[in-house]
Amino acid sequence: MNEDLDPGKVAASLLVGVGALLRRVRQVPTGGGLTMPERTALSHLERSGPTTSSALARDVQITAQAMGATLAALRSRGLVERSPDPDDGRRVVLTLSQAGRRELKDKRNARTELIAQALAGGAFTPAELEQLAAAGPLLDRLAQNI
Structure with missing residues (x-):
């Protein structure tokens, strides 16, 4: 096996390169005013669909209090909507609003540009x-196999 193709070395090289790219792209302002926690919450709602605040906090590994503050800011800007849980009226389900979808799309378009x-x-x-x-499709496939 070619030493350059050692899976451990390839993995380390990919982590360094992808990590540097992500850090740099996140550092450059692209407008929109979303904080990292807000962007994470919106992206998770987009991918996973409606959920509760506590489940969202668990999924993105932050405290329920921090998620509550993040969601309050998103709701105040109309990026997240609340509705009663159809299975349990005591709970509230959060969904991504159309404005939230546009905000994510605009942010992604700015980064793509x-x-x-x-x-x-x-x-x-x-x-x-x-x-x-x-490399793009290969990185996506790699992510799906982790």
Whole structure:
């Protein structure tokens, strides 16, 4: 086996590269004003669907109190909606509003544009751009297999 293809070394290299990319993209302001906890809550609601505040806090591994504050801010801006749980009227179910979906989409589009500008800036050869294009689906598949 080629030493460069050792799974442990590939894993370490991927973690360093993907981690650096994510940190950098998160550091560059893209507008919208969402905090990291707010973005995390909205993204989780988008992926997983309606849920309770306590379940959402558990899923994203923060305290119920911190999630409550985050959700209050999101509700005040119309990004999250509350409704009674159809199975248990004592509980409240949270859903992502249309405004919340737009906010997430706008944030993602801004980040996509940021990366596209970096790719188009001449720092990458056409062959490297092909490699990066091929890496996207592979990284997604890797994430699904963890």
